[in-house]
Amino acid sequence: MEQSNCIAGMDVTRLDRIGDHLQRAYLEPGKLPGTLTLVARRGEITWLKAQGLRDVERGLAVERDTLFRIYSMTKPITSIALMQLYEQGRFLLDEPVHKYIPAWKGLRVYKTGSHPQMLTTAPERPMSIRDLLTHQSGLTYGFMNRTNVDAAYRSLKLDGGPGHTLDRLIDELSRLPLEFSPGTAWGYSVATDVCGYLVQVLSGLSLDEYFAKHIFQPLGMPDTFFTVPQDKLHRFAACYQYQPGDTFTLQDDPQNSAFAKAHGYLSGGGGLVSCIDDYYRFAQALANGGELDGARIIGRKTLEFMRMNHLPGNQDLPGVAIGSFSETPYDGTGFGLGFSVKTDVAKSQTNGSLGEYGWGGMASTNFFIDPVEDVLMIFMTQLIPSSTYAVRQELRAIINGALVD
Template sequence: MTEFKQVAGLSADQLRNIERHLDRRYIQPGKLPGALTLVARRGEIAYVKAQGLMDVERNKPVCRDTVFRIYSMTKPITSIAMMQLYEQGRFLLDDPVQKYIPGWKNLQVYKSGVYPNFLTTPATSTMTIRDLFTHMSGLTYGFMNRTNVDAAYRELRLDGSRNLTLEALVNQLGELPLEFSPGTAWNYSVSTDVLGYLVQLLADQPLDEYLRDNIFDPLDMPDTGFQVRDDQLDRFAACYQHQSGDQLALQDDPETSPFRQKNKFVSGGGGLVSTIDDYFHFAQTLCQGGEFRGRRIIGRKTLEFMRRNHLPDNQDLPGFAVGAFSETPYAGTGFGLGFSVKTDVVKSQTNGSAGEYGWGGLASTNFFIDPVEELVMIFMTQLIPSSSYPIRQELRGIVNGALV
């Protein structure tokens, strides 16, 4: 399963440290069930390695074509879809969201109380579409476990109940208070699910069909979708929950997984499954300015715009976010239109380049693109939560150390 190539200025010996590090520190001690890592530069795959098990209970090894839950790595895909519509003149980034969702005209901000007895105050600013892209909307996630507002999300199951629809989500969100007035802070949220709703609205096509027609089919991504097909089941990984003492517990069995059923709630924020080669096609498209194998899905200038830091005054996430999120402090990292963006290499305390962008998923998957070095890294595993171990930052150190 190993492909070692001394290509495009990457050291094969240094890249082998990925395998050694993951095996010694995570897989052999039982901290991770298994992993699949891909590194490419200048469009050439320099390293791809499957390790460990995709299904511990059935003793099935990770393979190159294993199907993974990518959760929030769905967000960049939905963001690209929305910006395709931007390129068609369907909306402007400073358009008020209420222009497309009339029920959101009088949004309120939380002041005190618990659901359903909230005391609120009118928002001091109007939510724009850019606020949704950048998570400056004032929306939140139930799993944040930080405020009385996200507790209401949990009670109403707004993070993805099997009975939820995009329309129901949007209607319910309009009745709940925001965490803050739009544009005044950063908070990870269901904002990208709202973008998925807007894709449906603007394209007059279901989100899953739109993504298939405009991203997955053009980029040859046959294993990416919102449901695991029957012919994919044998390749579908189990998902695990981190337990105290660095133990694993089965969180989602492939045979009985909700991903096996067609879901009413098509989550543009976290609903996709994919393979490492499918996602490589997407990531390499971005690395090449929006084009892959002669098929262009987004304009070069649009992509350059998306991967700039859109936080006010070029702030980083620790300086603008409320609460904390995920596995790193994100010092030296801002946020663009659907991706995190490294703004200060020294402040980040991780080697790399200013302008590196990417994101990760709940089950510890991750990808980043370094446009300076024309470098792509994708890491797949299935362990919830993503904050269990600092693997993402460790991999950056190893991969960037391979540049010669």
């Protein structure tokens, strides 16, 4: 093999299979509008390619500086922000959430009935801050369409919408029951939005101000925000909704998007828009143990703690999860403080390493960091829901197949 064909111990010809695969399997058949994929190893970008369209209706191509709704890829950023405050001694993980949100002291657990007439019971123990970070809180999402509790979230529009704010979310949740007693199960939820609220309470800054001061500015991330500025709107991708028959329709026009207007909902669970170079700087800081170009956003030991499996008895998600929704395949995957964590490579049925961590977003974006191989990947596209295609597993197979040393 020619040495010139390798970058950071990765075979570039083999990495080219990413572009070939995405073109053949997803772009030509019209399954995805466009993609932007970045692979890096040992702090060096080894492969990056934009393919297809960021806006099908206007015929605009995906470009390196395209802005994407990253949805739940906001969660690791919020989790890092909260753990920065943990490093300052501002809170402990086992402290009850109601210490910082007094109105939550009387939270109850759903038993039967429908909103607003629900019978409830007392939780086995109060919700802790760790329960929020690990999605073991008993909170839920309205879009789950699984229980009478998430139906209440939908009726109250707690997943976002006009006039929704973090303060309103916290207030409404104080009166709603939990789906399960904290710590007894794993359920994907608005918990990371609550983490964002705690960042505000503990820091005295609004979440957007905190992110800017303590993460975005230190790392050099000028294109990550809750609201797309007007002078950057031309770079904002359209978002699409999967339709039966492997087609898609426009879900969110960038010119009329709620993300393009001042909306007031600082969602730490899913509210950010970003570009691949910004998110790469965040991911590379994590891959480096919490630091990039002299700017440290989290301590090495704290990050090691965050990327441990925090599920009880070191179980994977199928052992503790309720429902079937998540941003990652369940088998062989645990959950840490803000990330999924691979606990069993063989059981996951996807090539990789123990301790690989990351997360994805509702519009099919995804990132992972493999600390064993010092590899990271960021994949950007805009198709809802994220469970439509198995692109993430396919990309892992190709990327790991390109490792040479």
